[in-house]
Structures are given as C-alpha cells and as structure tokens.
Amino acid sequence: MANNILEIQDMKREFRMGAETVRALKGISFSVQSGEFITIMGSSGSGKTTLLNILGCLDQPTSGTYLLDNVDIKKQTRNELARLRNKKIGFVFQSYNLLARTTALENVELPLFYNPAVSSAKRRKMALRSLEAVKLSDRLDHLPNQLSGGQQQRVAIARALVNEPVMILADEATGNLDSRTSYEIMALIQELNKQGRTIVFVTHEPDIASFSSRTITLKDGKIIKDSPNQNIRSAKEMLESLPVSEDY
Amino acid sequence: MNILNLVRIAIRALFRNKMRAFLTMLGIIIGVGAVIAMVAIGQGSKKSIQDQLSTMGSNMVTIRPVSNQGTGGARQESANLQTLTLDDVNAIREQAQYINAVSPAVQARGQAINASLNWPTTLQGISPDYLSIRDWELKEGVSFTVADVNGSAKVCIIGQTVAENIFDAGESPVGKVIRFNKIPFKIIGVLTSKGDNAFGQDQDDIMMAPYTTVQKRILAITHIQTIYASAINEESSVLATQELTQIIRDSHKLSGGQADDFTVRTQAELISTFSSTSELLTVLLAAIAGISLIVGGIGIMNIMYVSVTERTKEIGLRMSIGARGVDILMQFLIEAIVISITGGVIGVLFGIGASKLITLFLSWPTLVSSSSVILSFVVCAVTGVFFGYYPAQKASQLDPIEALRYE
Numbered sequence: 160m161a162n163n164i165l166e167i168q169d170m171k172r173e174f175r176m177g178a179e180t181v182r183a184l185k186g187i188s189f190s191v192q193s194g195e196f197i198t199i200m201g202s203s204g205s206g207k208t209t210l211l212n213i214l215g216c217l218d219q220p221t222s223g224t225y226l227l228d229n230v231d232i233k234k235q236t237r238n239e240l241a242r243l244r245n246k247k248i249g250f251v252f253q254s255y256n257l258l259a260r261t262t263a264l265e266n267v268e269l270p271l272f273y274n275p276a277v278s279s280a281k282r283r284k285m286a287l288r289s290l291e292a293v294k295l296s297d298r299l300d301h302l303p304n305q306l307s308g309g310q311q312q313r314v315a316i317a318r319a320l321v322n323e324p325v326m327i328l329a330d331e332a333t334g335n336l337d338s339r340t341s342y343e344i345m346a347l348i349q350e351l352n353k354q355g356r357t358i359v360f361v362t363h364e365p366d367i368a369s370f371s372s373r374t375i376t377l378k379d380g381k382i383i384k385d386s387p388n389q390n391i392r393s394a395k396e397m398l399e400s401l402p403v404s405e406d407y
Numbered sequence: 408m409n410i411l412n413l414v415r416i417a418i419r420a421l422f423r424n425k426m427r428a429f430l431t432m433l434g435i436i437i438g439v440g441a442v443i444a445m446v447a448i449g450q451g452s453k454k455s456i457q458d459q460l461s462t463m464g465s466n467m468v469t470i471r472p473v474s475n476q477g478t479g480g481a482r483q484e485s486a487n488l489q490t491l492t493l494d495d496v497n498a499i500r501e502q503a504q505y506i507n508a509v510s511p512a513v514q515a516r517g518q519a520i521n522a523s524l525n526w527p528t529t530l531q532g533i534s535p536d537y538l539s540i541r542d543w544e545l546k547e548g549v550s551f552t553v554a555d556v557n558g559s560a561k562v563c564i565i566g567q568t569v570a571e572n573i574f575d576a577g578e579s580p581v582g583k584v585i586r587f588n589k590i591p592f593k594i595i596g597v598l599t600s601k602g603d604n605a606f607g608q609d610q611d612d613i614m615m616a617p618y619t620t621v622q623k624r625i626l627a628i629t630h631i632q633t634i635y636a637s638a639i640n641e642e643s644s645v646l647a648t649q650e651l652t653q654i655i656r657d658s659h660k661l662s663g664g665q666a667d668d669f670t671v672r673t674q675a676e677l678i679s680t681f682s683s684t685s686e687l688l689t690v691l692l693a694a695i696a697g698i699s700l701i702v703g704g705i706g707i708m709n710i711m712y713v714s715v716t717e718r719t720k721e722i723g724l725r726m727s728i729g730a731r732g733v734d735i736l737m738q739f740l741i742e743a744i745v746i747s748i749t750g751g752v753i754g755v756l757f758g759i760g761a762s763k764l765i766t767l768f769l770s771w772p773t774l775v776s777s778s779s780v781i782l783s784f785v786v787c788a789v790t791g792v793f794f795g796y797y798p799a800q801k802a803s804q805l806d807p808i809e810a811l812r813y814e
Contacts, residue, residue, distance in 0.1 A: 259423070269725070269728060272415070
C-alpha cells in the first residue's frame with residue numbers, strides 16, 4: 160500500500176462574517192501519495208487559498224478530516240501546528256519572503272533555529288547542503304537585494320528543503336518571475352520531485368500545471384476535476400527549446 | 408525552544424537595524440547615565456558634609472546649660488547661665504561608663520597681641536582632655552598639664568590661623584609670650600590645621616588655655632559654660648547621652664517633674680540632620696533622572712511597537728516555518744531586553760564618566776555608589792521587560808495567515 164502523505168475526507172471550512180457564513184470549502188476529499196507532484200488550480204474565489212492555508216497547517220478545517228503524515232490536524236493546538244509546520248512542511252511563497260539584510264545562508268538556516276534538536280554545527284551543514292541542492296553554493300553570503308528574483312526563489316526553496324519536510328507547499332511560486340526564470344524554477348522543482356519529494360503546487364496558470372503529475376481543479380469550494388497528467392512536460396527541455404536571449 | 412537560539416535570533420534582528428537599535432538605546436543610556444550622575448552628586452555632597460562634620464570630633468558630646476524656667480522673667484542666654492559647675496564635671500568623671508574623656512570649657516573673645524601684630528580670636532579655657540575629645544593634635548610643642556590647670560598657669564596653645572596672623576612666616580611661636588586682653592600667655596604648643604567646619608567657621612582661629620586660668624584671670628567667674636565629653640565610640644553616643652543626662656540631673660538635684668536645665672547634644676544628631684538634607688537632594692535628583700529613564704522605556708515600547716507592525720510579514724514568515732507564539736514573544740522581549748541592558752551598561756559607563764567630569768570641571772564632590780549602579784541596572788532590565796512585553800505579546804498573537812498577506 161502506498162504511503163499517503165495527505166489524506167483529506169469531506170473537509171469543509173466556513174468563515175463567519177458578521178451574520179453571514181461564507182462557505183469557502185464545501186466538502187472536498189483527496190489524498191496525495193509520497194513522491195507525487197500535484198498542482199492545485201482554480202480561479203480566485205475558488206477556495207484555493209483556503210485549502211492552501213489548511214494544507215500548510217496555518218488554518219484548521221471546520222469539519223471533515225485532514226491527516227498530514229498520519230497526524231490529525233483538526234486536533235492540534237496552535238503550538239503543535241507550529242511544530243508540524245517546522246518539521247513536515249516546506250513553504251515556498253510567491254514573493255519569496257526572505258529576511259532582508261540577512262545572508263542567503265542565514266535565511267536558509269532560519270527554520271532550523273526553531274528546531275531545538277538541531278545543533279548550530281549541524282544547522283550550518285544542513286543549510287549548506289540545501290543551498291547546494293538549489294545550485295547556490297556560490298551565493299552563501301549574498302543578501303537578498305544582491306540576488307536576482309530567480310535566485311531569491313531558489314534560496315526560498317532551499318529554506319523549504321532544509322528541514323527535510325514530507326511535503327513542499329508552493330504558493331504561486333513562479334508568479335513573480337519571467338517565463339524563462341519560471342521554467343528554471345520548475346525544472347528545479349521537477350528535479351526535486353524526481354529525488355522523491357512530494358510537491359503540492361498552487362497556481363492559476365495551466366502552463367505550470369502541465370509540469371506536474373496530477374492536477375486538482377477547484378471551483379466554488381468544490382473539486383471539479385482531479386486527474387493524473389497524461390503528458391508531463393519537462394521544464395528542462397522547455398528551457399533548452401527557448402531561444403537564447405540576445406544581449407542588447 | 409532553545410533560549411540560546413532565541414537570543415541569537417534577537418541579536419541578529421537588532422544588528423539588521425543598527426541605527427534604530429542605537430537610537431532606542433540612547434533613551435536608556437541617557438536615563439541610566441543621568442540617574443548615576445545625579446545620585447553621585449547627591450551622595451558626594453552627603454559624604455563631604457559627613458567628612459566635614461567628623462572633623463569636629465565624631466564622638467563628641469556637648470552639654471550646655473538652658474533655662475528650665477518655663478514662664479516668668481526674661482529667659483537667659485545660655486552663656487550667661489551659671490548652672491553648670493565643676494561638680495558636674497567631677498560627677499561625670501566619677502560615674503559615667505560610656506564616656507572616656509571629659510573637659511569643662513569657658514570661652515572669652517579678645518585680642519591676641521604679639522609685638523606689633525594683633526588678631527581678634529577666641530580663647531577657649533579647657534582641660535588637657537579636650538584635645539583628645541576633638542581628635543586634635545599638636546603640630547609642635549606640648550599641651551598643658553593637670554598641674555598647669557591646678558596652678559592656673561598662664562600658658563596657651565594656639566591654632567594655625569592665630570599663629571599665621573601674629574607671627575611672621577617661618578618664625579616658631581613655641582616659647583614666645585603673647586598677650587590676650589593684657590594678660591601675658593606663654594605659647595607652649597601649636598595645633599595642626601583642621602580647616603573650616605561644616606558651617607564655614609574657621610576652626611583654626613583659636614587659642615586654648617587651662618580653664619582655671621580663663622575663669623580666674625580673664626572672666627572672673629566660677630561656673631563653666633560648656634562641658635565637652637567623648638563617648639567611647641560612635642554607637643554608644645545615644646547611651647552616653649542618656650547617662651550624662653541622668654548624672655547631671657542628679658548633680659543638679661532635679662526632681663522627677665522638673666525639666667532639664669541643660670541640653671546634651673551629640674555630633675551624630677548633627678550629622679543626621681545634615682545627611683537628611685542631602686538625602687532629600689539625592690532623592691530629588693534621582694527622581695528627576697528616574698523620569699528620564701521612564702521616558703527611555705517608553706521609547707523602547709514605541710520602537711518595539713513600530714517594529715512589530717513593520718515586521719508583520721517577517722513574523723508571519725517565522726510562524727509559517729515553525730515559530731510558535733511564545734518564540735515570537737520571546738524574540739521581541741529579548742530584543743527589548745538586549746536594547747535596555749546594552750543601553751544600561753553604556754549608561755553606567757556614561758554616568759561614571761559624567762560624574763568624573765563634574766568633579767574635574769566643577770569640582771563638585773561626587774560618589775558613584777555600587778548600589779546606585781546595581782539599582783539603575785535592575786530598573787533598566789525591568790524597564791526592558793515591562794515596556795517590551797506588550798508589543799511582544801501583540802506580535803505573538805498575530806494570525807500567521809494575515810501576517811503573511813500583510814503588505
């Protein structure tokens with residue numbers, strides 16, 4: 160039996176806005192297996208962001224079950240959720256969210272500071288290894304404002320990897336990048352996926368979805384489509400097929 | 408969470424905003440520095456008053472006559488009262504346990520004359536014990552003896568001011584004969600200099616002779632004006648006062664209902680009177696400085712508050728990668744404490760330096776006491792916690808989702 164990283168059953172999320180109740184998620188079910196690369200698609204208002212927040216343990220469902228690596232999220236306290244985020248999830252944000260005036264290495268080390276089990280020597284070693292995985296070993300002491308957008312996002316990915324999470328959760332991770340850099344990032348993510356990492360990528364660009372192995376489409380708080388991708392494109396090949404940009 | 412990691416996180420965060428951290432610290436630096444310098448001024452003046460008072464003899468007890476006639480008739484000036492006698496002195500000598508020296512005293516004002524030079528001064532008639540009561544030593548020559556007292560000898564010892572005014576520089580007064588109110592006195596000793604007392608009186612402007620001589624040859628009286636005694640130590644001066652009061656009451660045959668016809672004063676009373684004045688000064692100065700410390704604390708609170716708002720996104724990020732509320736709380740609290748303690752250390756150095764400069768340029772006496780350093784340091788750390796807690800608490804309560812979306 161395959162190892163389910165995510166197990167979601169009839170999950171609902173409602174918000175109370177004064178007298179009204181907004182039903183952002185109206186009962187969704189799906190599961191994600193270890194090593195999958197799934198994209199979650201949907202237009203704005205589809206419940207995509209709400210789902211992302213719950214998947215990332217930043218929020219809890221109103222009803223239904225959500226098991227992350229066999230831990231029931233609904234039963235966790237605020238502090239336990241923080242611990243889960245620290246150990247099991249690696250976030251990659253659209254706007255990178257690196258700490259300003261902080262070197263790439265220190266940014267990558269950050270999650271480990273909140274893990275008391277990691278010594279400072281081990282912290283550095285893990286951060287170096289993580290930066291190596293995103294091919295930024297030569298930019299350790301650069302500050303975010305000395306890095307390009309793509310490089311900043313790679314630092315953010317390194318930060319997401321450093322705690323060896325069970326799942327990388329990317330929120331429009333290519334939204335701020337030009338298409339060439341987007342492909343570079345996608346190629347990196349595909350490579351990480353090949354190494355066995357589970358990736359959940361939230362996006363509204365169908366172009367990005369075509370790189371994943373499975374796409375879940377949301378509309379009005381419900382899953383309207385959940386299908387494996389028959390024809391997975393390789394971002395690396397896409398990158399090679401792009402015309403080499405001319406310097407002017 | 409590992410506290411060491413949190414300290415490291417907080418320090419890194421401060422280093423990322425060096426200028427802001429320093430400006431916040433400045434409030435604390437000035438506050439603590441002011442407290443230390445102000446208290447140093449207060450304590451310094453207190454110490455210098457105490458030192459001056461103790462030149463008058465710190466164990467000295469003074470007995471003076473007062474009128475105990477509550478009503479009827481004009482009340483007499485104490486110098487004119489004739490109630491203190493040698494019998495009182497003898498009674499003290501025989502009975503007192505807390506007194507190790509006692510001397511009667513009579514005073515006369517007059518002109519000291521040596522050849523063509525003259526100087527108005529006070530002639531103090533005393534017994535040889537007086538010098539030990541006042542902790543006073545001779546610079547040259549000898550003091551007079553009990554035999555001189557018994558014989559009403561015309562010998563005297565003179566203070567530094569008198570010596571300077573009626574003798575040429577370099578000339579030794581010892582052995583010379585001078586006149587005081589036409590009576591010739593042979594100088595047998597010169598006193599060391601004591602300088603001004605706490606009231607600004609020149610203590611060296613004095614001549615001393617056996618009290619019998621002053622009584623018989625100058626004042627023509629048989630009573631005495633003052634009795635000086637010295638308690639065996641400073642601590643027993645209260646007991647000595649009680650004992651002396653009882654002895655003199657007995658000697659004056661005062662019944663239970665009658666008021667004392669004399670007063671007994673100790674230097675300790677005088678010292679505490681003056682000390683309480685400068686104590687007040689110290690408290691006043693410290694209060695003013697304390698206010699600036701509070702203003703500094705509010706500065707910390709203000710900056711931390713702005714910092715929480717400004718770093719909302721950072722807080723959101725930290726939470727999303729696993730920081731718990733308490734981690735965020737501790738980070739901001741530690742930042743506030745690091746600011747206030749670093750500011751405190753610099754402030755202490757600044758305060759000590761300022762005190763030294765005040766002494767150097769204004770020549771005010773200052774005394775930096777360890778208690779004021781410790782106190783302001785503790786106040787400072789407490790300020791950090793107190794004013795840092797609320798903003799830190801606010802930061803820790805942020806919703807990570809909203810904090811992440813904050814622009």
